Each structure stands twice: as structure tokens, then as C-alpha cells.
Amino acid sequence: MPSNLYEQDRRAYLQAMGVDVWTRRKPLALAGQIRCLFPDPADAQQAQAQLQHAATPEQAEAVQAQVGNSSEQSLTQMAEVNTEAPAAKVEVPEVPAPEGYSYDDRPAFRIWFYAFGPHLFIDTVPLLLDPRGRNELKRLVMNMSIALGHENRMPELFQNLDWPVFDHPRIRQSSADAREFMEQKLAVVFTNHPEIEKVFVMGSEAARYCGGVTEFELGKELSINDRPAALIAAGSEMLQLKELKRQSWPVMQKLKAK
DSSP: OOHHHHHHHHHHHHHHTTOOOOOOSSOOTTOOOOOOSSOOHHHHHHHHHHHHTOSSHHHHHHHHHHHHHHHHHHHHHHHHHHHHSOOOOOOOOOOOOOTTOOTTOOOOEEEEEEEETTEEEEEEEOSSOOHHHHHHHHHHHHHHHHHTTOOOSSOSEEEEEEESSSOOTTSOOOHHHHHHHHHHHHHHHHHHOTTOOEEEEESHHHHHHHHOOSSOOTTOEEEETTEEEEEEOOHHHHHHOHHHHHHHHHHHHHHHHO
16 A cells, blocks of 8 residues: 555544644755655565675675665764754744633533424434434434424434534634534524424533523423423433333423424
8 A cells, every 4th residue: 555545544543532733844954864764665675685695604795784874874864854844833822812711611512403204303412422322312212203293213404512622722622612602503593494493402401501591491482593492301301210201291282282
């Protein structure tokens, strides 16, 4: 496999971890020519062929000595380059925080959006969730939609949203930013799916950032983009405590009847 493919994988991994990748565009002024410490494959094959055709032990030792001298020369050149010009210290300026913003105010949450016909489910989902847990949550919401009269098991809309959106410490992503972002997100959802009439807000994080509710109260009614909405338990909470599922069902029926 070409070495440039390995380099592309390395860059992809670094960028996924948030590490900036820098590539020089022209020769560096203080950089010296460094030979590779490992022999070229062609040279190694040539040396191997010479060893096989060596008629006497003395000739074999001469070939091995030549390979060893080449490696020592490379090491010497490496040491000379490293000690000749020490790396210059680069001063990185401190980027001040935006005025009136604290980096401590950065919530972390995950929300899933499901649209089943006239019903929109906004569920607060745990950040750490294995594939089995994800499937159980999706199956739960699908069964709830069927119980409400939706015939199609597959949602017309399913979207995942993780906050903070950008994994960078210098980008402001406060609670107020999350609330504003969710308002814009919901506006797009309702524009693309005008058939949505009722909204079920599941869990405290969905209630806070999608409904503007600071204190979660199961059964509380509110309005989201001029559509009636109600607070019910998060799907993960229903799976853990069946009582929450029984308490949420009458709330759903009441909102559906409106």
C-alpha cells in the first residue's frame, strides 16, 4: 500500500481528535538533509544478493561492514542536524474569552428528533449509549407513535443533535447559545414538516433547550412554535422505570385529544 495512504489516515485521525495538522509549503530555512535511518528496499535487496554470492567469509564481512557504515553515517548526520540549529521558540498569543462569557457555561447533551405524521418527539438521550441501548430507545418511541395511531413504524424524520456542536474550547457554546440554536433548529423542522401538530418533549434537557423550561414537571403543557406541547419522561428513564412510562401515557393521550 502506498505510504501516502497511511499519511491520509493519520491526518484523518488527528483532525478527528481536534489536532491541527500543519504541512510545510516550501523548504525550511534551517532544515538539513537527513537520510533515512532505514535502508532503502532496493539497497537491502542488493546487499542480500551480494551476501548470497559471496565466495569467502571475508567478502561477506565486507558487505556487512558497508551496510553498517551507511547506517552509522546516517546517525551522524542526524545528530549534526539536531545540534546545529536549535528550534526557535514560538510565542502563541493567548486568545481572550468573549466579553461576558465563561467557559464553565458549556452544557453537554444529546437530543433526538422523531417525526411521526402529526407528532414530533424530542427525546433527551444519554451521551454514553451502546448500540443495544440506541435500538431500544428507537423501538420505544416507535411503539409510542403506533399507540397514538401512527400506522407507519418508520419516522418521516430522525435527527441526532449533540451539544456542543464544535469540539473547540475557544468557540462560545453557552446555555444561551444552545437555546438559540435549538429555536433555529425547530424552526427548520417545522418548515420542512408542516404536518406536525403536537410536540412531546421528553426529559429535562429537551425541556430546557427546546421548550425553555428550567424546572422539569411531568405533564406540564406549553407551546413550541405555536404548537401545543407537553412534557413527558425521557425514553431512557421510561426503560429504567416502568412507572414513568405509565405516568407519561395519559399526558400523551390528553395532548393528542386537543
